Amino acid sequence: MNQGFFGIIENTPLTDNVFRMRLSGDTSNITAPGQFVNIKLDGLYLRRPISVCDCEDGVLTIIYKVVGKGTEQMSKMREGALDVLSGLGNGYDTSLSGDKVLLIGGGVGVPPLYMLAKRLIGEGKSVSVILGFNTKSEVFLEKEFAELGADVTVTTVDGSYGVKGFVTNAMDVDYSYFYTCGPEPMLRAVYNTSKTSGQFSFEERMGCGFGACMGCSCKTVTGYKRICKDGPVLQKEEILWQK
C-alpha cells in the first residue's frame, strides 16, 4: 500500500456514463492485475475504490462508471491531482492459469481484465475474452483487448451487438482456467456454468480498503476474508455464496 498524489493526464468518456482516467504517479505498489486504488474526493468522507485497468511506467489507467456523487465528481475533472491509496488487494494469480485462458467480464467488471490479459499474453498464454454488456452503446474496450492479441467475443443482453444474451451464452469453448469480474448475478452464473477452476473478483462496500475496519468481510470455505485485503479475488473453490 502507498499513499500519494496522482496527476490527471486524461479523463475521457468511453460511453455515455463510463470514463477512462489516466493518472501519473508512483505506481510501484501496483504489482498484480485485479488490484484496486482508493481515491479521496473533495467533500466526500469515504474514499472510492476503483479497479486498476492498466499500469505501466508510472501511468495508472482506471475505467469507472458514473453511479453516484463520487464518480460524478471524478467525471468532471480535467486536470489537477488526486489523493490515491494504491496497491490495494491481492489481485489475480496468473501462475494457476494453464495455457488456454478464458476471461469473462461484465460491464464495469471488464477493466481489471485488461491488465490481466496483457500479463497472460506476456507469459505466452492463449487468451479468449468474453465481454458482456446490456446493449451496443455500452460496449467498451473491445478493440483494446483485440489489439493485445486476445480472441474477443462481445455479448449484449438485447442482442444489439455480438452474441445475444449473457456471457454464459458464449462460454461453450475450450479453456484450461478462467478469470472473471462483474456484477454478482453474473459471477454466480459463471460459477455454475464454468467447467474448470478459476478466480472471481468481488465487490463490496468498503470502509478503509486496506484491511483495518472489517467493513467488507465475507465468509469463505477457508474462513472469514476481507474483500479489500484478502480479496477482492477469491478462488472458485473457496467461495461460499450467501442467501
Next chain:
Amino acid sequence: MAEMKVKLCGIELDNPIIPASGTFGYGYEFSEIYDINILGTFSFKGTTRDARFGNPTPRIAECTAGMINAVGLQNPGVERVISEEIPKMKKCFHKKVMANVSGFSVEDYAYTCQRLDGCDEIGWFEVNVSCPNVHGGGMSFGTSPEAAAEVTRAVKAVTTKPVFIKLSPNVTDIVAIAKACEEAGADGISLINTMLGMRIDLKTRKPVIANKMGGFSGSAIFPVAVRMVYQVAQAVNIPVIGMGGVSTAEDVIEMMLAGATAVEVGAANLIDPYACKNIIEQLPSVMKKYGIEKLSDIIGGVR
C-alpha cells in the same frame, strides 16, 4: 521543546495519541506504511470470548463528514487473539497495548479479561459496554448505571491491570453511568463510542446497512464528543480518554482542554492511514501556536 508525554494510570505515553479500537486492527496493516511505535499506544480490535463473524454486509454507509459502520465485533475470539494476533502484533509494536474487550454477559466480560490479564504486552483494558451493533450485549450494558457498574466490578475482580470503561453516547445521562463505573472501581473512562445512526437508499428505499442501523462516527460527531468528555471529566476523579471525530492536532488539544488525559483517533485512520502519524508530527507546532509547553498541563484546562 514541546513536551507531549502524558501518564495514563501510572504508565507513561510518549504522546496522548491512541488509534481507536476497530479502526486499527492489531496494528500490522499500518506498520506496513509507518513505524507504529511513534504512537502513544493503540487499542486493539474488540475481542470477545468466542470468535465472531459479525453482521451481514453491507456494513458501511457514508454520511456528511462521517460514516456509519455495523461490523458487529468481528474477531477471532480471545484464545486466537492470545495465540496468534498478539504474537504478530508484538513484532511491529513494542509498547504496552490497550486491550479492547466486549461481551454478551457479565461472565463473558470477566472471562475474556481474565484470559488477557496474563499478557505482558497489555497495559490497560478498555471494556466496551457501548457497541451499538450487537444484540443482547454490548451497548445494553452501557445504558444503565447498574449494569455498567456490574461489568466493572466483575472485570476488576479478575484483573490486575488498569481498567477503562468505554461508554456509549446513546444515553440520557452519561455522567451517572461514568460515576457508577468510578464507584465500582474503574481506573478510567473512555468515551464516546459511536452514535446510533441510519441511512436509507432512495432508489431501493431500503436501509443502506444490512443491519439497518449502525454506529455513526467521523468528524461530524466531534462536538458531541467534546461535550460529553467535558461533562464526564468534570464529574469523575479518574482519567478520561476522549474520542469521537478527532482528526487533527487541534482536535486533540480541544479534547484535552475538555478533560481528556489521552485521545483516541478512530474513523480518521480509515480515510487516511497516516492520520495518527500526521497528528503526532503536527502537535508540536500547534502546541507552539497556542503557547503550550507541556501537553499534560492543559488537561481539563477549559476556562
